[in-house]
Amino acid sequence: MATKIFIVDDHYMVIEGIRSLLQEEKTIEWMGHASTAASCLAFLQKQQPDIILMDINLPDMSGIDLCKEVREKYPSAFIIGLSTFNQQSFIQRMMENGASGYVLKNATQEELMEAFQTVLKGKVYLSDDVSQTLRKNADAQIPVLTRREKEVLELIAEGLTNIEIASRLFISTTTVDTHRKNLLAKFDVRNTAALVKYAMLHKLI
């Protein structure tokens, strides 16, 4: 029985490239593609692919968040992250959110097929470049933020003061201050400037 593949990527050329690469593989059944997170979720309500190739950058939602949601709702589908960015923060968070693999957009046909076979066995597939990146940055872990911390972080980056954030979230300014201090501690930075830079760099905001 053929392996059902579904792609989520907003770049037509990439979709076309993958389709072209897989065209002659008899063991692969091409189910189609979605270019937004919303249309991906709509598709999954009706059909169940075996493997989803998921881009990190989508227009309506981060692929990292989409990965989490899809894994919770449809745990039978394996997800392979797909990105141009060989960056440890992306890879790490994608895997934390339940991805079974991560390949770069310069992957060859052989790499893709190997990735499929590996994840179907329930194993994790990382391309050579990717696993090298992870090893290199094994010590520099990306901190995990709570829901509230993310909210506060976003408002900080928008330029709001603690007082404004407090009134926006209907909490005390001292509470906002606590979250702010926890953020500085988690990111191991000294002030807001470095905090925002770090967060932007790792696409946390």
Place this chain on the structure above:
Amino acid sequence: MATKIFIVDDHYMVIEGIRSLLQEEKTIEWMGHASTAASCLAFLQKQQPDIILMDINLPDMSGIDLCKEVREKYPSAFIIGLSTFNQQSFIQRMMENGASGYVLKNATQEELMEAFQTVLKGKVYLSDDVSQTLRKNADAQIPVLTRREKEVLELIAEGLTNIEIASRLFISTTTVDTHRKNLLAKFDVRNTAALVKYAMLHKLI
């Protein structure tokens, strides 16, 4: 006579996608591809394509700089920028360096063909999304920073205080403060957090 096309992109899937899209076009002659700026320049020493599709992000050199170099050495070839980023700063700089067009990686076959025909006539082609981005940001121009302001901005984003920046640049803290205030004014933001976010967003740091 068929139009000779050459691609510079380090993503195999994108190359394959474009090749697949152009496969059945009789008016297009596929000359091949390069995945680095260096191999692109080596290729151009021997052969002359009519149109070069050039990615902005290359491993060894920025596509923006490569564009400038190729236009100077081989002015007969039209260059079309190719990127996932629909960002005015990239588009603007690519066009300033002599590109004849700019298309996104979600372009369709029709869009690509239209781009080729347009640039061959010596005209400029920008896809709808791209020209919309340019229009949208026509008023909200990205502020032009001076050499010193850039230095200060980078050190701010690294988390240094005015005192530390001053000693790093061998100037007074009040001078750093002045630059900082000018930065806030130029970017039209209220504090450091928003400043850093804005700067990161437009890849100024």
Place this chain on the structure above:
DNA sequence: TTCATTATCCCCTTTTTAGGTGAATTTATC
């Protein structure tokens, strides 16, 4: 050479953030 820009420096006050410490309450998890 003039004129505009850039870079430098100083004063003041108020607001905001950072650093340190402690603790109660809700929420999720086992």
Place this chain on the structure above:
DNA sequence: GATAAATTCACCTAAAAAGGGGATAATGAA
């Protein structure tokens, strides 16, 4: 139902940034 994690709140002091004013030298282009 116990435990851990997350969220909430408070008070203190010190440091840093923001907002306002003004001023002088150097640079560079027209």
